[in-house]
Amino acid sequence: MLGLLALPREILHRIFSFADQKSRKELRLASGLLGEIGQTWVFQTARISPVKKNWRRFQEILDHPDLAASITKIYLDTVTPEDDNRYYTEDNESKEGEEGTEQGDEGEEYHDQEMALPRHFWRHVNRLREFPRLQSVVLRFHPECDGEDDSWHDVVQDIPFRSAVMRKSMAVLAALPRRPQELAIQDLQNINPKDPVVVANLTKLLGGIKSLRLNIANQLDEGNGENDVEREAVHEFFPSLSLFWLTPAAANLQHLTIYSSIYFGFYPKFDLRGVHFPQLKTLALGNHTFVHDSQLDWILSHGVTLEELYLDDCPILFEVAIYDKNRTLLDPSDLKSHPRLTGKSHASYGTRWHDYFQAFKERLPHLQHFRFGHCPHWWVDDTTPFEKETTIDIGFHENYMVFCDGYGPSQYMGNMIYDEDGDGEPLEPSEEDKTALRELLAKLGQL
Incomplete structure (x- = not known):
C-alpha cells in the first residue's frame, strides 16, 4: 500500500480509470489520499x-x-422496476x-x-x-x-x-447555463x-x-416482422432523421451512434448524403444496410478525421426486390423489372465486403479502431445494444442479405425468393473478404 501511495497522483488517477465501479469504491476506502482521488471516479x-x-x-x-x-x-x-428491471x-x-x-x-x-x-x-x-x-x-x-x-x-x-x-x-x-456536450437517447420512438x-x-x-447517440425503437409485430418496415411512421422518421437530428449538430459533432430495432438504410430510407461532419472521429451503426456505393463514399468522405468505426449487424444487400420503388435509398431508375419476379422492381449490388475493408484501409488514414460483426448484447432486455459498440464480436454474421418484398417473417433474408425457377443462392463471405478484414485489423494493430 505504501508503494501505491508513493505513486504520482496522475498515475493513481489512471489506476482508477481502469478499475470497475466496485473496485473503485473499495480502493477509495484504503486511505485519505485514495479517498480524495477516488471521489472523482466513484x-x-x-x-x-x-x-x-x-x-x-x-x-x-x-x-x-x-x-x-x-x-x-x-x-x-x-422506467421503473414495475415496468422493467433492466436498469x-x-x-x-x-x-x-x-x-x-x-x-x-x-x-x-x-x-x-x-x-x-x-x-x-x-x-x-x-x-x-x-x-x-x-x-x-x-x-x-x-x-x-x-x-x-x-x-x-x-x-x-x-x-x-x-x-x-x-x-x-x-x-x-x-x-x-452550460449545456451538455453529449446527448444520448435510448429507445427513442420513431x-x-x-x-x-x-x-x-x-x-x-x-x-x-459533440456526441450524439440515438437508439431508435420501432413498433414490432412479434411473429409478423414483415409488418415492421411497412408502418407509415418508419417512412416518415428515417428519411427525415438526417435533417431533423443530424444537420443541427453537424458543425461540432465528433461522435455519432445510430442503432435501430429494425433494419434501415435501404428500406426504410436513410440517406446521409446531405450532411457532413467536419470533426467526426467516431461513427457507430447498428442494423444499417448497405446497398449503394454512395453509403461507402459517405464514410470515406470523413477520412480526414475518422478514428473509430463500428458496424454492428450491418449487412450488404446484394439483391433487392420491392413493390414500391419510390421509398428506398436507390433511385427509382436503378430498380428494373426482372424476368423471374412478378410485379416487383429489382436491383443487384456488386460491391463486396473486401471492397469496403480495402477502402477503409487505404482511405481512412487516421482510423485507429474498427469493429465489424455482431454485438452479444442484441435483444438483451428486448432492446438494442446501448453504449456497447466496443464489445462487438469481430467476424462475419449475416453480413450478406437480400430484401425480398412480400415474404415474412422479415423481408430481410439470406437469399432471394423468385416467382419462377426456385430460390436464389445465399452469398457467403469469400476468402477475399476474410483476408481483407484480417489485413485491415492487422494494420490497426488489432490482430
Whole structure:
C-alpha cells in the first residue's frame, strides 16, 4: 500500500480509470489520499429515476456540493422496476421487492397524471444546473412503443407520455447555463417532435453537442416482422432523421451512434448524403444496410478525421426486390423489372465486403479502431445494444442479405425468393473478404 501511495497522483488517477465501479469504491476506502482521488471516479455518474431509493441517493449528492462537482454524466430513467428491471441491477440500484422500488412516498403527487412520473423526478431534473461539470445526459425510455393508430395496444409508455417527457426534459437541458456536450437517447420512438417549442429547444441543444447517440425503437409485430418496415411512421422518421437530428449538430459533432430495432438504410430510407461532419472521429451503426456505393463514399468522405468505426449487424444487400420503388435509398431508375419476379422492381449490388475493408484501409488514414460483426448484447432486455459498440464480436454474421418484398417473417433474408425457377443462392463471405478484414485489423494493430 505504501508503494501505491508513493505513486504520482496522475498515475493513481489512471489506476482508477481502469478499475470497475466496485473496485473503485473499495480502493477509495484504503486511505485519505485514495479517498480524495477516488471521489472523482466513484461519483462521475448519477441517475434520476422515479424510484425512492434513487431519489434519496440523488438528494444526498445535491446536499454535498463537492460530490455534485464530481458528476459529469446523468441518466434520466423514465422506467421503473414495475415496468422493467433492466436498469435496476445489484451494481447500481435496488431490485424488485426492495424498498427502493416504490414510486416515491406514499401519497406523492404526480407532476402530470398523464405521465405517471412523480414530482420528485422533475424536481431533480430541474436542478441539473447545480452540476458544474455536467457533460453528458442520457434519456432512457422503454423499448416497447405503440403507434398512433393502435390505441388498443397496451404499452408501458405511450406517445403522450414520451412527448411530455421530451417536452419537459429538452426545455431543462436547453436552458442550462452550460449545456451538455453529449446527448444520448435510448429507445427513442420513431416519431419526431412537432411542437415548435420542443423543436426549438432540441435544435438549440443539438447545435452545441459533440456526441450524439440515438437508439431508435420501432413498433414490432412479434411473429409478423414483415409488418415492421411497412408502418407509415418508419417512412416518415428515417428519411427525415438526417435533417431533423443530424444537420443541427453537424458543425461540432465528433461522435455519432445510430442503432435501430429494425433494419434501415435501404428500406426504410436513410440517406446521409446531405450532411457532413467536419470533426467526426467516431461513427457507430447498428442494423444499417448497405446497398449503394454512395453509403461507402459517405464514410470515406470523413477520412480526414475518422478514428473509430463500428458496424454492428450491418449487412450488404446484394439483391433487392420491392413493390414500391419510390421509398428506398436507390433511385427509382436503378430498380428494373426482372424476368423471374412478378410485379416487383429489382436491383443487384456488386460491391463486396473486401471492397469496403480495402477502402477503409487505404482511405481512412487516421482510423485507429474498427469493429465489424455482431454485438452479444442484441435483444438483451428486448432492446438494442446501448453504449456497447466496443464489445462487438469481430467476424462475419449475416453480413450478406437480400430484401425480398412480400415474404415474412422479415423481408430481410439470406437469399432471394423468385416467382419462377426456385430460390436464389445465399452469398457467403469469400476468402477475399476474410483476408481483407484480417489485413485491415492487422494494420490497426488489432490482430
